[in-house]
Amino acid sequence: MEGAYDEIISDNPFFRDLKNEYTNLFQHCITQSWIICVPRVGILNTRVFTVEDFCAHILVPSDELPETHYSTLTEKQVTVTNKVITLEVTKGLPLQSHILFEETFYTEDFIKYKVWCIESALEPSTTTSDNVVTKDCLLSINDCIDLLWTQAAGRHVLDQIEQNVQIFLKKHSCLPIAISTLREAISELYTLCLQTTLQNRRLREKSKASKHILDNIKLAVESYMQHLLFESLFKTICTSCAYEDSHLNKKIRNMSDIQLRDLDIKKELYHAVPKAKQILSKIDTYSSVLEKILCLKQALNAINKNDNSYNVVLLTADDLLPVFVFLLIKSGLPNWYSQLTYMKEFRFSCVGKGDSDESAFLITTLEAVIEHIQSGALAGPPDPESHYYYDSNLTEENLQSNTQRRSSLTESISTSETNSREETLEYVFELIKANHTEQVQAILEKNQKHLKSIQQNEKSILKFALEESLNNNNDDDDDDDDDSTESEIYQKLCHPLCNCKKCWCKISKNLLKTSPTVTSRDSHGLTPLHVACIHGKAAIVEILLDMGADVNATDLNESIPLHYAASRGHQNALLLLLHSGADINKPNIDKNTPLHLAVNNGHMNCVKALIYFAEHSRKRIIVNCTNESGNTPLHLAAKWGYEGIARLLIENGAEPSRLNKHNKTAFDCAHNLKILQVLKSCTPNLYEYIHITSSDIKTLSCKSDNLEYLKLEKLSVKNSDYVNNPTKTIENLKRIERILQAISYGDVKLACFYLNINYDTFNENTNTVKESLCHPLCECQYCKRKSQSHVSDFDINFSDTNGFTALHYAARFGLEELCKILIHNKADVNCTNRKGQTPLHLAAIYNKTKVISLLLDNGANINAIDVAGNTPLHNASDMGNIGATKELIKYNPDISLLNASERSALDVAKKKVHLTIIDLIEKYSSKL
Amino acid sequence: MMTSAPSGTHNFKVVLLGEGCVGKTSLLLRYIEDKFNDKHLTTLQATFLNKKLNINGKRINLSIWDTAGQEKFHALGPIYYRNSNGAILVYDITDEDSFVKVKNWVKELKKMLGSDIVLIIAGNKIDLEHERTVPLEEAESYSTMVGAKHYYTSAKLNQGVEELFLDLTREMVDRFEQNSQADVSRTSRVLVVDDETPVQTSCCSGNRST
Numbered sequence A: 001m002e003g004a005y006d007e008i009i010s011d012n013p014f015f016r017d018l019k020n021e022y023t024n025l026f027q028h029c030i031t032q033s034w035i036i037c038v039p040r041v042g043i044l045n046t047r048v049f050t051v052e053d054f055c056a057h058i059l060v061p062s063d064e065l066p067e068t069h070y071s072t073l074t075e076k077q078v079t080v081t082n083k084v085i086t087l088e089v090t091k092g093l094p095l096q097s098h099i100l101f102e103e104t105f106y107t108e109d110f111i112k113y114k115v116w117c118i119e120s121a122l123e124p125s126t127t128t129s130d131n132v133v134t135k136d137c138l139l140s141i142n143d144c145i146d147l148l149w150t151q152a153a154g155r156h157v158l159d160q161i162e163q164n165v166q167i168f169l170k171k172h173s174c175l176p177i178a179i180s181t182l183r184e185a186i187s188e189l190y191t192l193c194l195q196t197t198l199q200n201r202r203l204r205e206k207s208k209a210s211k212h213i214l215d216n217i218k219l220a221v222e223s224y225m226q227h228l229l230f231e232s233l234f235k236t237i238c239t240s241c242a243y244e245d246s247h248l249n250k251k252i253r254n255m256s257d258i259q260l261r262d263l264d265i266k267k268e269l270y271h272a273v274p275k276a277k278q279i280l281s282k283i284d285t286y287s288s289v290l291e292k293i294l295c296l297k298q299a300l301n302a303i304n305k306n307d308n309s310y311n312v313v314l315l316t317a318d319d320l321l322p323v324f325v326f327l328l329i330k331s332g333l334p335n336w337y338s339q340l341t342y343m344k345e346f347r348f349s350c351v352g353k354g355d356s357d358e359s360a361f362l363i364t365t366l367e368a369v370i371e372h373i374q375s376g377a378l379a380g381p382p383d384p385e386s387h388y389y390y391d392s393n394l395t396e397e398n399l400q401s402n403t404q405r406r407s408s409l410t411e412s413i414s415t416s417e418t419n420s421r422e423e424t425l426e427y428v429f430e431l432i433k434a435n436h437t438e439q440v441q442a443i444l445e446k447n448q449k450h451l452k453s454i455q456q457n458e459k460s461i462l463k464f465a466l467e468e469s470l471n472n473n474n475d476d477d478d479d480d481d482d483d484s485t486e487s488e489i490y491q492k493l494c495h496p497l498c499n500c501k502k503c504w505c506k507i508s509k510n511l512l513k514t515s516p517t518v519t520s521r522d523s524h525g526l527t528p529l530h531v532a533c534i535h536g537k538a539a540i541v542e543i544l545l546d547m548g549a550d551v552n553a554t555d556l557n558e559s560i561p562l563h564y565a566a567s568r569g570h571q572n573a574l575l576l577l578l579h580s581g582a583d584i585n586k587p588n589i590d591k592n593t594p595l596h597l598a599v600n601n602g603h604m605n606c607v608k609a610l611i612y613f614a615e616h617s618r619k620r621i622i623v624n625c626t627n628e629s630g631n632t633p634l635h636l637a638a639k640w641g642y643e644g645i646a647r648l649l650i651e652n653g654a655e656p657s658r659l660n661k662h663n664k665t666a667f668d669c670a671h672n673l674k675i676l677q678v679l680k681s682c683t684p685n686l687y688e689y690i691h692i693t694s695s696d697i698k699t700l701s702c703k704s705d706n707l708e709y710l711k712l713e714k715l716s717v718k719n720s721d722y723v724n725n726p727t728k729t730i731e732n733l734k735r736i737e738r739i740l741q742a743i744s745y746g747d748v749k750l751a752c753f754y755l756n757i758n759y760d761t762f763n764e765n766t767n768t769v770k771e772s773l774c775h776p777l778c779e780c781q782y783c784k785r786k787s788q789s790h791v792s793d794f795d796i797n798f799s800d801t802n803g804f805t806a807l808h809y810a811a812r813f814g815l816e817e818l819c820k821i822l823i824h825n826k827a828d829v830n831c832t833n834r835k836g837q838t839p840l841h842l843a844a845i846y847n848k849t850k851v852i853s854l855l856l857d858n859g860a861n862i863n864a865i866d867v868a869g870n871t872p873l874h875n876a877s878d879m880g881n882i883g884a885t886k887e888l889i890k891y892n893p894d895i896s897l898l899n900a901s902e903r904s905a906l907d908v909a910k911k912k913v914h915l916t917i918i919d920l921i922e923k924y925s926s927k928l
Numbered sequence B: 001m002m003t004s005a006p007s008g009t010h011n012f013k014v015v016l017l018g019e020g021c022v023g024k025t026s027l028l029l030r031y032i033e034d035k036f037n038d039k040h041l042t043t044l045q046a047t048f049l050n051k052k053l054n055i056n057g058k059r060i061n062l063s064i065w066d067t068a069g070q071e072k073f074h075a076l077g078p079i080y081y082r083n084s085n086g087a088i089l090v091y092d093i094t095d096e097d098s099f100v101k102v103k104n105w106v107k108e109l110k111k112m113l114g115s116d117i118v119l120i121i122a123g124n125k126i127d128l129e130h131e132r133t134v135p136l137e138e139a140e141s142y143s144t145m146v147g148a149k150h151y152y153t154s155a156k157l158n159q160g161v162e163e164l165f166l167d168l169t170r171e172m173v174d175r176f177e178q179n180s181q182a183d184v185s186r187t188s189r190v191l192v193v194d195d196e197t198p199v200q201t202s203c204c205s206g207n208r209s210t
């Protein structure tokens, strides 16, 4: 790993003295293949070493157990396990020392001997010098900051790096998009940062004394720089990798049903997959390359954790790749290619080492995995039923039961193949998959006829029987006849020709199993039409539809065949279904419509087909419908970076400003500037469509700038009018949606228009209070009418279904002017949304400093807590918003408040390593 | 005093290539595990291993990359072997197909990396000499023809493994020193794969190839 300990042994004074001053002893060691232990440089006080010192560090392998047991030349017993040397001492605890590395030496005449560089001396008496670096290995951004802070005895080095970065960002307000140019620019910055760092006297001297320290300092500088730059740097990388990412996403989305067994992954590794997946999907939370690489390493190490029975499963390259492929597919990250590019191109501290370290190996592995997915060498899940087996909370039991189910299925298929007499439903599914159109048709038609004839005799009973057999589970008969053969079934009947309900039930159940028709379903509720759509066999889809297949049959996921055709990108099948009356807006169990699925998997052809079909057949397709997580199709297109699809959706009425359940708009989901531009450029400027005529606008009701008065009035509004506010009609919901949308576009005028606030009057009157009410407390008709006009019409505090008011949005998007207008129109500054957030919370999250002070000046509660117990200061600390934190601190927040995770705002800042914020809060608290 | 000359250590990357089941992983484990009693192999230790050598005063940090032999991963080869200083092409002396595969690897590597890479061909599983199907003479003459050293190894009996890696390392050191003499301006090995690397004028790099 980077930062793993290394030193040049031949420069180590201990080794040098042994070699030069005690030549005989040294030569003897070599000829006897004894192991020489060398305490790492700097650990021993520089003094003259005695022969005893050397003898205590020479290990002679024992005869019986030469791998693990040794004795020193001073006759002490030594054991070695897991790279730790344990030395028995006469008194007290045994002495332990880590083996830092092994170096194999060859002499001129190729005699081999080994040297172990060890962490501490193998003598209890030796005193260690104080010039020791405590951290050997940098494992996080915290370690890096620690190193630079403690080694330089202060913050100044960190500050200087920060300053360099600030200047850099100011100079390059727009970073170059081409990776090579970008890399060059950042590399220059890194060199600069390193130079300024090494101007520090302490650091310079320490790094001169040890190459290891120098390497660590380089790495720390690089990581801290990356940490500071991350936001703008990574966005830029994402933009330049937008094309590759969206293509990769399409590939990954279409394989998202893939199963461990589809990838030939060793069974022994199954148990570790959920843990590894959890670790790996956090990779996007790390800002430095160092941490991202460590994340990869941890994920892979998790795979190899001992299984419960003490056996270490050795992971070879052949095992590693498929597991990693699986993890990548399931991780749900939209920008793997960008992640790779960042790791590959922006490591500067290790130049010259080439590809020779473990980090390079990890990055290359990631690259190989991406290449493997990209190349299309992987087919999607081979079996339709795969869809049902994957559970995002993979557990061992899950996996086991899956494999069991799988094997029983293959058995049934194989038996049906060998035994041609049995044309089971599974067999028909196999035929569909293999595109044997005629055979499918023949079997289904034959059975249908057969069934019809029986049906004519006993219609009602059969119907009952069919129903019974569909709900297998409420079959409380003592006989478990699922697997019984035909002859056995007849033996179980009251009489071979009996017609009673119970017997019918048994016969028809067997009949269904052996004689599938076009309406038959398997245990997942799949009909032949579903299966034909999964595999995109348009010819078979056509036949099945002709035979009367139910085009809107739902399986256990409440998915209709149209869902599958859309999600797998089978345009022909999809069009056939649509023309046969498939429900274009049908939500499945996750509330995904076919449009969601086509978009999610990047199937432009199907998205087009859905939209154009709807247009021509005058069916309405709901472009802005939301799924279980509140995502519209446009959210998905934005997230995965499908530019063409996003454009198409917007042209057909998709609204990028809709919020999903995480309060994210499609803009927020866009992870690169390219897709963001698509979203923005395609969004029509709503303002243009609406011609505001002065007659439509009611005059502004209140023009007072007197804040005290406003506060007073707000209280009274709360107590009286607020209670009888207009009922939440659909009309109002629609209206608030339009208002919020206008706000999200930053269109203050339009928002005012919808709110019935005269924007121009407001503007004129903020300066001149002339035209205001006769007197703040006046009750004359004119004033009364004026002050009530807006309340009666539309409540300014009305919220959408997620509890967002206009003021929330104005605060979130930083529209200071609109905030003023709203507050002047009696908007409640402390209203909360469903998550308990006030407008101040949102302003803190999105770092809208002016809005923050405006809200606080107008009575916003500085210590308001949301449902997670966070105050605005928590939010600002969490996001690293320096401006917001500064602003909030001016208003004396209570910093002792803990959120639901028992963290104060300071804790939050520390966790995210926002140094300036930590500083600000600490300074503030010391003043208290 | 202690001068930590940055160029004091050579960092070399070595890839193991060959068909599935010829014994790549076994060779690697045999070479590394040798003395260290470390039952606690972590994940990557089977796919990526480091070994520090000091040959006659020269420090070498070997990083050895195992690759997947399965055919479906063949296309990933270039990602793994780029920037390699050495490649060990392993075949199984009892399996003719695996030797054909080695020939293909040689062709591919020559095409992609030119003569920058040190090639070693290893006939593994010589403990199964009686089942040999790859003729001895053919293997050796082929190796000479393509300029690769040929070794016989048995991962099982630990024969020829250390010699193979040691000779490879020495060869890489020699090659490296030759190259840095031949072309002083080439500080690190630059693979001419992408067009962004500065184009070298023909007058200085013309007679660099050996």
Ligand SMILES: Nc1nc2c(ncn2[C@@H]2O[C@H](COP(=O)(O)OP(=O)(O)OP(=O)(O)O)[C@@H](O)[C@H]2O)c(=O)[nH]1
Pocket (backbone or CB within 6 Å): A316, A317, A318, B018, B019, B020, B021, B022, B023, B024, B025, B026, B027, B067, B068, B069, B070, B124, B125, B126, B127, B128, B153, B154, B155, B156, B157
């Ligand atoms: N008899 C004998 N068997 C060997 C030798 N080396 C490896 N094997 C066996 O050959 C089989 C394959 O060895 P691996 O090391 O996994 O081969 P590999 O080249 O890594 O294979 P892939 O990882 O699939 O590419 C194992 O069963 C080993 O025990 C050897 O020198 N002699």
Ligand SMILES: [Mg+2]
Pocket (backbone or CB within 6 Å): A316, A317, A318, B024, B025, B026, B066, B067, B068, B069
């Ligand atoms: Mg292997």
Ligand SMILES: [Zn+2]
Pocket (backbone or CB within 6 Å): A493, A494, A495, A498, A499, A500, A501, A502, A503
């Ligand atoms: Zn009966």
Ligand SMILES: [Zn+2]
Pocket (backbone or CB within 6 Å): A773, A774, A775, A778, A779, A780, A781, A782, A783, A784
């Ligand atoms: Zn009045």
